[in-house]
Amino acid sequence: MxxxxxxxxxxxxxxxxxxxxxxxxxxxxxxxxxxxxxxxxxxxxxxxxxxxxxxxxxxxxxxxxxxxxxxxxxxxxxxxxxxxxxxxxxxxxxxxRERLADPIRATFGSAANPLRSLAGQPVKLTVLIEHPYDVLERASGHLDLGDRAAQVGAHTQEFAPGTPVTGVPYRHATVSVPRGLLKKPLLYRYEVVEPGPEDTQAPTGP
Known part of the structure; x- marks a missing residue:
């Protein structure tokens, strides 16, 4: 809608x-x-x-x-x-009516990691605990992705190669970090920031 x-x-x-x-x-x-x-x-x-x-x-x-x-x-x-x-x-x-792309599940070190498609893009990062979704931290900026780390603005987080990642390429990806038995995982949710109208206008001369 x-x-x-x-x-x-x-x-x-x-x-x-x-x-x-x-x-x-x-x-x-x-x-x-x-x-x-x-x-x-x-x-x-x-x-x-x-x-x-x-x-x-x-x-x-x-x-x-x-x-x-x-x-x-x-x-x-x-x-x-x-x-x-x-x-x-x-x-x-x-x-x-639009068909929504099916999410991809992979590991951080996999070539199929959907977070790879967001590298170099402006994203917003939300760090939270799964249910009741307690937000711990937010950041925004271009995503710099390494073999074992992801950086957004001043926020850098290292991930083990086997850490699970779920997402839709070029739209969003969530890295799920286990916190031990009987604890909900820590989620690092990366979402592409769509440009606003002022960002898509062609520059004008003086």
Missing amino acids: WADWLERDSGGHWKPHQSVLQRSFRTREDTLLHAERFISRGDFPMSGGSATPVTLLRNRRDALLAAFREAEGDGVTLIREVIFPVGEYALSLKVT
């Missing part, structure tokens, strides 16, 4: 302005149900100094919900899509 603010370009066509929400659900029915609940709340934040309302009045929420229910996709990957004008902007709500 995707929700985005749009704005018009110089040619009068809608173009992406700011992302509001991106969520994934297991089934089509769950996705549509959560999309309708999201619309019914009527809160669509926009950061910055824009005067665009972020909370729609009830009649506008009802109109958006009706338009979403009547919307159609392409019958393949696009289930529903609606563009709903709000002042000088518009809300884009889209539900798609």
Whole structure:
């Protein structure tokens, strides 16, 4: 499910302005149900100094919900899509069907280690204990990966070659370090940081 603010370009066509929400659900029915609940709340934040309302009045929420229910996709990957004008902007709500890649399980020293695909990429690292997910440390920066260590910013962690790693290449990987009997493992979760809109714009001259 995707929700985005749009704005018009110089040619009068809608173009992406700011992302509001991106969520994934297991089934089509769950996705549509959560999309309708999201619309019914009527809160669509926009950061910055824009005067665009972020909370729609009830009649506008009802109109958006009706338009979403009547919307159609392409019958393949696009289930529903609606563009709903709000002042000088518009809300884009889209539900798609995508096949999620299966996670790969390997060891840190293996050539199949999914963490290898993240090397050199900007990532965020979360160090936590599995259930109840106590977060111990966070770091961000480009991933520098060695034969037995991974470094993100000032955080460097060594791993034995046989340490298990689970993840989806080019998206995320989690290294699971055992802590002994009757203790949940220590998790090192590395996730690729997607560039924001300001990072993808071409540089302009003086």
